Amino acid sequence: MSIIADDLGSTFQGRDLHIGPIRLNGRAFLAPMSGVTDLGMRRMALRFGASLVVSEMVAADQYARGDAANRLKAEGAGIDLHVVQIAGCDPYAMAEAAFLAQDMGAAMIDINMGCPAKKVTNGYAGSHLMRDLGLALALIRATVRAARVPVTLKMRLGWDEGSMNAAELGKIAESEGIAMLTVHGRTRRQFYAGKADWAAIRAVKQAVAIPVVANGDCASVADAVSMLAQSGADAVMIGRSAIGRPWFVGDVAHYLAQGSARAQPAPAARKEAAVEHYETLLEIFGPSQGLRHARKHLAAYADWSDVPDRMKLRRRLVSSECPNAVKSALRELFERPQAEEAA
Template sequence: MRIGQIDIDRPVILAPMEDVTDRAFRQLCKRHGADIVYTEFVSAEAIRRGAEKSIRKLAMDEHERPVAVQIFGGTVESMVEAAAIAESYEPDYLDINFGCPVKKVAGRGAGAALLKEPEKLLAIASAVVNAVSLPVTAKTRIGWDHDSINITDTVRRLEDAGIRAVAVHGRTRSDMYKGRADWGRIAEAKQACSIPVIANGDVWSADDAVAMFAETGADGIMIGRGSIGNPFIFAQAKHLIKTGERLPLPSYRDRIEAAREHLRLSLEYKGEKHGVLEMRRHYSTYLKGLPGVSKVRNLLVREPDPAVIVELLREFEATCEALDREGLLKEGGEFLNDHSPKLILNY
């Protein structure tokens, strides 16, 4: 898949997600094999106003590359101005969000709402392409609802507007995140244009990644929710795609270490207060299914001192090690049976 100077065979890509794909999480996913990472989606209006929180989202590190900045907005003027500012942060390419379904985006005429106004969508795409020297891509959905699925026309017209690649989420806006993504519609989009198509929606495992490539014929795949608490999915998917063999499941040690490293990076980039607060949403996904997780999670999300958090994670790992020595854990760290959670853990 080629986008500008980037040329990667069947890339596995981290999707842009608000309050998730910050610098800390991007770097963690990169270390675990993500070929390309995206920033959180950033409001064009906030960028042009110089809103500090939004401007911070544009910052990136060299070792994240290739990295794309995604912006969203509902007017040509705001998107052109924001694109020029985003370009100054030197991402590898810019991406336009034409797919976000949430009310605070689509309800303001941006994101997926532009699927109802195709001429405006194309005007924004063309203006941004002409405003910057970087490659410009887009991320969208198959339509606004099931009565207006128009993805093949959308990708053709985006290609004509100069868009260099399109990521297609296989749901309509009305679906939000319910039901199954329609990979067949992504396959239709791939057949409808000559630019790279990146498939997105319902990749929860390495097997899903292999199946998505096979069913869609896409040039790359993009993983969003399936990567939360599971950055290992990128290496697992790439290994299975390239060799046909499965990597071992991440152990409890791997998962606890990933939580520790995520915390360390969060503290580095956001400081102690915000680094600790923003990590609280992640512990349940990193530690899901591990023995006694509810008890340790309740402690982790209430603790303000990062040193104490690290110690809690160390003690939790020691507990898992003790249970593992007794032969009570599966490969991924979960209990072997439903009765083992009755064991008393020292928390």
């Protein structure tokens, strides 16, 4: 069954989406999420058809100085179209980070001007920059001039309801050479409370000629369709709803391309992806840190499972200190539905 409105379907029909010279194969992206979009999750999202994935936010100054944790966040091994998101308040550090990221294989650089976390905004970075468009301009200019690859920008609607200046920042960014804008449909003051205002994103789309991506509260294919219809955007970016189901971004990309839903990935394919994701985290972080980092993902895989005793399995997943025990419990989340379907 198709739920794409005729006018939305005809808008995208036969149209490729380009970010600068880069052609994308779809219109559903995995959002950058601190502590979440690790290398393993990005690989899994791509495997199941995500059109684009973006690294966790990287602190530009620390990354440029060689900080190991930020270098790990920017890792892109096994990702063909690698995007690194950088954040900062110093133009020189942003330029240095852009140089380094592209030298390390990034095909695109994304500038974060949307993070609402106090530790970021108190450092005059992230969504704080929507209160200082002069500094925002300097950071954009430095990054674009340093980069040999397309530079994109992620932001919010504004700092608060009294300063909804995303369209103004979007015009500044476009004039400086930014190739794409992503807009989260909340202000910084909202953090993640309330409902994302997809219709408010339309003001940005109407202000610029470059692609605009709508972000915030996309939890279903129907949400994605409504986001595009209300915002007029060219693509959707999916964040929290992809945790525990990295295949969901690909589900949306398929629907937007084909106008019909695809079959849910087989339990065996989901099990393989979840186990590989976990093993990747152990490999890149080491057994102890990898196990701790993985718990948010393991809990989410359980939350999306349909096995009757998923809560029991969830407790095993987040409390076990033994990697083999974790993998055994993780397999159970997907093997039982498979057995029921085979019967």
